[in-house]
Amino acid sequence: MANRIERKPIEGLFRLLRPANCLMGAAGTLLASIICVGPEEFLDYGSEVLFSLLVVIFFTGAGNSLNDYFDREIDKTAHPERPIPRGLVSPRSALILSVVSFSIAIILSSFINLWSLGIVLTSILFMISYEVSLKREGLAGNLAISWLTGALFLFGGAAVDRMEVAWILGALAFLATLGREIVKDIQDVQGDRGIRLTLPMRIGARNAGFVASLSFIGAVLLSPVPYMQELLSIYYVPIVLVSDAIFIYCETIHFADPKRGQKVAKLAMLVALIAFLFGGII
Incomplete structure (x- = not known):
């Protein structure tokens, strides 16, 4: 005992x-x-x-x-x-x-x-x-x-x-996470009432969705920079293009289905990480 x-x-x-x-x-x-x-x-x-x-x-x-x-x-x-x-x-x-x-x-x-x-x-x-x-x-x-x-x-x-690569990787993670967190808040808006004052509650779900989309677009626009600056190899490019396509797809669905949208955003983040891995080690 x-x-x-x-x-x-x-x-x-x-x-x-x-x-x-x-x-x-x-x-x-x-x-x-x-x-x-x-x-x-x-x-x-x-x-x-x-x-x-x-x-x-x-x-x-x-x-x-x-x-x-x-x-x-x-x-x-x-x-x-x-x-x-x-x-x-x-x-x-x-x-x-x-x-x-x-x-x-x-x-x-x-x-x-x-x-x-x-x-x-x-x-x-x-x-x-x-x-x-x-x-x-x-x-x-x-x-x-x-x-x-x-x-x-x-x-x-x-x-x-090696902060020159880390800044880009960190910025991509920041933007993608911000978009996904906002989409999650859109999904949880009813459950959060009285507990949190989220962005969808302040400006409406649709406007918050546009802010999330801007974050995803920012990540997509930033994604070519590592290759253009010769920080990552050519193997980075095809995989990050898949990630970008998934982010763009997420932008088309998260307004109607936030739950699915945040899951798709998570998948896009995983693919982007794989792209960095291949571009960094091969």
Whole structure:
């Protein structure tokens, strides 16, 4: 019985971190590093990449813990299986875990380079702002989530000192994520009433749809830049054209079917990532 009681808070803290999400974030950063520097030079940055993966793991775990801390009342009904509503861990412990994990991420990033440290500090600011207030503010929350998605790829490029590719990859991720987040808000407009003040509520679903489309168009217009600047190989081109076609298709359907539209946008983002991977390593 004593052993079970001792394991309870340890299990709760482990679940707060959501290890699967942490590993997925680290995998994204690793992929960005490989894309930005290429497989030939990748091993020259072994220690920097290792530190970057650890930073992303601690940062993601900190963000997940912070999310559970702020959503603890909502989770009593929305996600009763999470550690705080289940009584596996106290809200105070979740907050402490978040602070400690963020601190470790900052310390580790300082051993990589100034770009990495700056990206981590900025991302922590956005993460805290999102949980404290931006989550309920619609477009501001969408912009924060879009930055955090793009920053994952920026960070991977910063670790290998190849920001010229990372900026484009991050910008594409930012624009695509922003469009998809807005489409998701259009889909969820009824469920969000009284909880969040989203862009579709402020300007109407159709006008919000046009803003989402502009984001997707921005991603499509930006997509040729890596090849035109000779940052990626010819193998990037045919695959990114498929991604662009999917984004354009998304623009034609998300007005009538937001649920399908945001799924199609997610597929386009995945294909774009594959295009960067092929263009960066072949």
